[in-house]
Amino acid sequence: MSNQRKRPNGEREEDDEEDDAEGIGQWERAYVDDRSWEALQEDESGLLRPIDTSAIYHAQYRRRLRMLSAAAAGTRIQKGLIRYLYIVIDFSRAAAETDFRPSRMAIMAKHVEAFIREFFDQNPLSQIGLVSIKNGIAHTLTDLGGSPESHIQALMGKLEAAGDSSLQNALELVHEHLNQIPSYGHREVLILYSALSTSDPGDIMETIQKCKKSRLRCSVIGLSAEMFICKHLCQETGGLYSVAVDEVHLKDLLLEHAPPPPAIAEFAISNLIKMGFPQRAAEGSMAICSCHKEVKIGAGYTCPRCKARVCELPTECTICGLTLVSSPHLARSYHHLFPIAPFDEVPTLTSANDPRRKLGKSCFGCQQSLLGAGNKPGPCVTCRKCKHYFCLDCDIYIHESLHNCPGCESIHRPKSVSLMEE
Amino acid sequence: MATVASKLYSDDVSLLVLLLDTNPLFWSNRSTTFSQFLSHVLAFLNAVLGLNQLNRVVVIATGYCSCDYIYDSSLTLSGNSESGRTGMPALFGSLLEKLEDFIDKDEELIKEQEHDERIASSLLSGSLSMALCYIQRIFRSGHLHPQPRILCLQGSPDGPEQYVAVMNSIFSAQRLMVPIDSCYIGTQNSAFLQQASYITGGVHHAPKQLDGLFQFLTTIFATDLHTRSFVQLPKPVGVDFRASSVFGQSKLDGASTVSDKKRKAPDS
Numbered sequence: 144m145s146n147q148r149k150r151p152n153g154e155r156e157e158d159d160e161e162d163d164a165e166g167i168g169q170w171e172r173a174y175v176d177d178r179s180w181e182a183l184q185e186d187e188s189g190l191l192r193p194i195d196t197s198a199i200y201h202a203q204y205r206r207r208l209r210m211l212s213a214a215a216a217g218t219r220i221q222k223g224l225i226r227y228l229y230i231v232i233d234f235s236r237a238a239a240e241t242d243f244r245p246s247r248m249a250i251m252a253k254h255v256e257a258f259i260r261e262f263f264d265q266n267p268l269s270q271i272g273l274v275s276i277k278n279g280i281a282h283t284l285t286d287l288g289g290s291p292e293s294h295i296q297a298l299m300g301k302l303e304a305a306g307d308s309s310l311q312n313a314l315e316l317v318h319e320h321l322n323q324i325p326s327y328g329h330r331e332v333l334i335l336y337s338a339l340s341t342s343d344p345g346d347i348m349e350t351i352q353k354c355k356k357s358r359l360r361c362s363v364i365g366l367s368a369e370m371f372i373c374k375h376l377c378q379e380t381g382g383l384y385s386v387a388v389d390e391v392h393l394k395d396l397l398l399e400h401a402p403p404p405p406a407i408a409e410f411a412i413s414n415l416i417k418m419g420f421p422q423r424a425a426e427g428s429m430a431i432c433s434c435h436k437e438v439k440i441g442a443g444y445t446c447p448r449c450k451a452r453v454c455e456l457p458t459e460c461t462i463c464g465l466t467l468v469s470s471p472h473l474a475r476s477y478h479h480l481f482p483i484a485p486f487d488e489v490p491t492l493t494s495a496n497d498p499r500r501k502l503g504k505s506c507f508g509c510q511q512s513l514l515g516a517g518n519k520p521g522p523c524v525t526c527r528k529c530k531h532y533f534c535l536d537c538d539i540y541i542h543e544s545l546h547n548c549p550g551c552e553s554i555h556r557p558k559s560v561s562l563m564e565e
Numbered sequence: 566m567a568t569v570a571s572k573l574y575s576d577d578v579s580l581l582v583l584l585l586d587t588n589p590l591f592w593s594n595r596s597t598t599f600s601q602f603l604s605h606v607l608a609f610l611n612a613v614l615g616l617n618q619l620n621r622v623v624v625i626a627t628g629y630c631s632c633d634y635i636y637d638s639s640l641t642l643s644g645n646s647e648s649g650r651t652g653m654p655a656l657f658g659s660l661l662e663k664l665e666d667f668i669d670k671d672e673e674l675i676k677e678q679e680h681d682e683r684i685a686s687s688l689l690s691g692s693l694s695m696a697l698c699y700i701q702r703i704f705r706s707g708h709l710h711p712q713p714r715i716l717c718l719q720g721s722p723d724g725p726e727q728y729v730a731v732m733n734s735i736f737s738a739q740r741l742m743v744p745i746d747s748c749y750i751g752t753q754n755s756a757f758l759q760q761a762s763y764i765t766g767g768v769h770h771a772p773k774q775l776d777g778l779f780q781f782l783t784t785i786f787a788t789d790l791h792t793r794s795f796v797q798l799p800k801p802v803g804v805d806f807r808a809s810s811v812f813g814q815s816k817l818d819g820a821s822t823v824s825d826k827k828r829k830a831p832d833s
Contacts (some may be wrong), residue, residue: 475736510637536705
């Protein structure tokens with residue numbers, strides 16, 4: 144399941160360039176692979192045409208959207224919304240390599256921080272734990288918890304790389320931790336692997352079978368090259384394996400793991416879970432909070448079952464164990480359950496005076512003019528249901544961040560029909 | 566995805582997106598008429614535009630069957646445009662014309678449908694989504710842009726069928742760091758608007774007397790985002806966070822059971 148982008152000039156030329164690269168300066172090395180001048184074009188009179196990156200960006204976005212919707216079309220896909228994810232970061236000596244500037248571990252730490260925030264934004268009911276591999280031993284940096292700040296602080300604390308890497312030790316440690324979680328949660332592991340080898344005390348194949356039996360979904364993002372053992376691990380457990388070619392690609396690959404993956408029905412048993420929706424404590428009320436064991440005044444939440452005070456949500460009440468959330472936390476996951484259909488591209492062959500285009504001279508969402516240069520119709524998209532026209536940027540914003548079609552929301556539908564259509 | 570609003574030409578330039586509730590089912594039986602209400606609002610808009618030369622105002626009307634852009638201050642060129650029909654300032658001649666057209670079209674659409682007798686809610690989610698698309702366009706336009714915020718002038722009650730869409734808009738506004746202020750002029754409490762203002766860091770207020778609406782608007786909602794750190798604004802007293810069930814109208818209280826596995830509906 145590797146996912147490597149093709150280099151623009153093919154494999155063989157790269158070998159020749161490698162030899163030449165020895166004798167050239169540091170500043171020139173940056174341009175050995177990046178030939179941005181080849182992307183320039185000239186128009187009829189010989190002047191340079193400005194590069195239209197927005198169309199390329201939009202085409203990439205639509206290709207991605209089509210892949211996702213093709214995978215989901217026609218099937219009922221269950222998504223696990225309560226995820227328990229362990230992030231395993233490899234801090235062996237390979238992490239000190241400088242092929243990612245300034246070093247692999249600095250880049251990994253930066254992107255993992257962004258990933259943690261994005262993860263809690265999209266999965267407020269889930270928990271993350273951090274594990275690091277150093278000198279052949281796996282250490283737990285943080286236990287499973289729902290607050291992003293504690294994880295990020297622990298991660299940024301010590302960034303040093305040393306010794307060998309051991310995949311088996313990491314998997315054993317994570318397996319031990321994840322065996323203790325309740326059966327309705329989804330168990331996932333995300334491994335950021337930079338080494339090219341693994342030094343294991345025993346048979347790693349046994350460990351992989353153990354993980355498979357415990358329904359652990361392991362995904363690996365490699366930073367150096369594709370390894371058979373990682374590929375095997377991901378295939379056996381049903382995860383994703385990908386290798387990053389540069390920093391931007393690494394960020395994209397990491398963020399792909401933020402939305403909930405399709406879940407296998409037998410992995411987590413469907414249960415009804417009791418959750419509490421605490422009321423905010425009144426201003427000026429005093430109580431001893433159960434998380435810090437000190438007297439706090441004012442802001443806080445009261446557990447509806449045992450009336451203990453907690454400081455922030457979502458959390459588990461330390462006294463009675465009830466999961467406490469507020470309804471906006473649940474609402475953050477709703478867009479995974481009610482996604483909007485991708486918009487259709489409008490063919491640019493129709494002229495601006497076409498009667499069908501009368502509906503949209505400007506984007507319905509942002510009122511930007513949809514006419515391109517010279518009053519010819521520029522690229523735009525249309526929603527299947529409400530038939531309104533939108534510009535490309537609104538299309539991206541609506542599908543990635545907003546998850547509402549403004550046109551569909553601006554039509555009054557009788558209540559009995561509205562939810563069936565979604 | 567979310568862009569951080571960078572330091573603009575001066576701290577207090579703002580873009581106000583006003584979501585005006587024009588739901589005829591709400592205005593038909595109120596003691597204050599819609600035109601009296603509108604006079605307060607237009608004076609308020611004038612005040613906002615007068616606070617800073619670079620301030621911008623966009624008005625989106627929230628109707629019962631449709632939503633539309635009514636006014637954009639950056640598009641209307643200053644000039645000698647007269648609006649002889651009304652006694653209103655000439656600045657808003659086009660606003661009033663477009664508002665009239667919008668309300669007429671909305672009423673025609675209402676006649677075509679049989680409306681729900683129980684809850685006469687307006688399309689808040691639609692106008693919120695349009696406002697956010699417009700603000701996203703402002704963010705794309707470069708480094709020098711006013712600081713945007715949204716003000717909802719709402720009287721109609723909440724429509725539970727819009728819960729998911731409204732929450733999606735609120736979270737998107739939170740990520741863009743755009744506060745949603747809300748001024749509720751109806752009778753019952755609006756849980757959606759309270760949550761919106763609480764989550765995005767805006768101000769919520771429900772004035773009891775509509776006669777003094779202009780004073781409430783200018784003292785509470787006219788301040789730009791930078792000045793709010795020096796001004797004492799109404800704080801949220803108790804936010805109604807009770808879970809609104811997605812599939813019905815009942816509001817659940819206390820500890821409730823939630824199914825952990827939610828099935829995704831097939832694409833139609």
